[in-house]
Amino acid sequence: MLSLFVDDLNNPDHLGDIPLAEKMRPRDFDEFIGQDKIIGKDKPLRRAIENDELRSIILWGPPGSGKTTLAKIIAHKTKAYFDFFSAATAGVADLKKIVKQAEERKILKNQKTILFVDEIHRFNKAQQDAFLPFVEKGTIILIGATTQNPSFDIISPLLSRSLVLVLNSLTEKEMTQILKNALNDRERGLGDYPVEISEDALKGIINFANGDARVALNVLEFVVLNTLKNKEGKIIIDEKILTEALQKKILRYDKGGEEHYNTISAFIKSMRDSNPDAALYWLARMIDAGEDPRFIARRMLIFASEDIGNIDPKAIMVAASVAYAVEHVGMPEAQINLAQAAAYLACAPKDNASYKGLLRALKDVKEFGNLPVPLHLRNAVTSLMKDLGYGKDYQYPHNFEKHITDQGEKDLPPQLRDRRYYQPRH
Secondary structure (H helix, E strand, C coil): CCCCCCCCCCCHHHCCCCCHHHHCCCCCCCCCCCCHHHHCCCCHHHHHHHCCCCCCEEEECCCCCCHHHHHHHHHHHCCCEEEEEECCCCCHHHHHHHHHHHHHHHHHHCCCEEEEEECHHHCCHHHHHCCHHHHHHCCCEEEEEECCCHHHHCCHHHHHCCEEEECCCCCHHHHHHHHHHHHHCCCCCCCCCCEEECHHHHHHHHHHHCCCHHHHHHHHHHHHHCCCCCCCCCEEECHHHHHHHHHHCCCCCCCCCHHHHHHHHHHHHHHHCCCHHHHHHHHHHHHHCCCCHHHHHHHHHHHHHHHHHHHCCHHHHHHHHHHHHHHHHCCCCHHHHHHHHHHHHHHCCCCCHHHHHHHHHHHHHHHHCCCCCCHHHCCCCCHHHHHCCCCCCCCCHHHCHHHCCCHHHHCCCHHHCCCCCCCCCC
8 A cells, every 4th residue: 555645635535545556457358458369359268258168277477467357357257156365375274265165165056166366376386286186176267377487387287277378568558558547537547636647757657667557557646646736736747757756666576677686686695794684674575575485595595505605514404494395385484484594594604615616616627628637536447447547546545544645635637736726714
């Protein structure tokens, strides 16, 4: 919800807890803008929806492309019972309750159940497996919505039982129409506001939203409600007004854009600075924005070796355990595991000796090329190799006191025997 501060001349009837993007959500196909390739007139999906013959589908598309809106239109069109389910907040136990009710509904009322699962990619493989028997039996008709590539984030058995439909980012023309509809709609939109918006400002909102209708509408609402009327009683929005308004607005977290990289960078560097408070804050930012928990876990696995290494060998074990937990526990509970690892890694002593040693070695590999392996380190697997001196004079360390020999000084090629790649702090 936006906290709005407006002058008392603006129409108070439009001040409510419901954002403009929600109020302007299309209620029927006639209001739906975009995605004509899949829901245009006479398209198979639209016919299936209008004839109440829908089968399980996966809606794959970027944020604000219309996945949830399409699901709500289906809810209004179908005679089936429609249930909404969020992978971000619900778990397998909730699914079992829904399935039990669906089974009873089918027996007692002969009514189908359509289950809309938002952010289905946030379920791990084990959790997704829970859907399979009920989709197979027809107990539920699944509509899964995801912003992630289903090939990587949805299990194959579930994909094979569903039709994958790709929604595209909205075009500039489509976004312009959506914004103009909101500006002209007096029932649900901003039609009662005396707004005059320049073409440049309109295009600026569209560029900022990057194909996301929800963002565009919420930005438009923010700007309109935070711009004072001029002497003539009009709300004039130009590029300057838009720029000033957007500076007050919280930055978007785009998993494919700059803010994604800025935030993960802040998270890593806070752990490197041994600041658990900052690390937990940036972790919370990513979790709240819906970042893939597996991505966070992978970065912590890298960090454990790159920045901590052998000064605390348990760090890599903690990170690996959390990566396992993310995969097998799933969200939202796995956020607790992520928090534990972030705090541990931030508080652990730091030493990047192994990473720096690798970089030094790689530099020499590039400079000197493929230097021959010293003969004593080679395996003599044939008699010819033995005759050539492979393995000659090799000393098996375990046959010596303390399991150490002096041959280690010759394990590097002669050109590199003065190198000391690994230089730990302690």
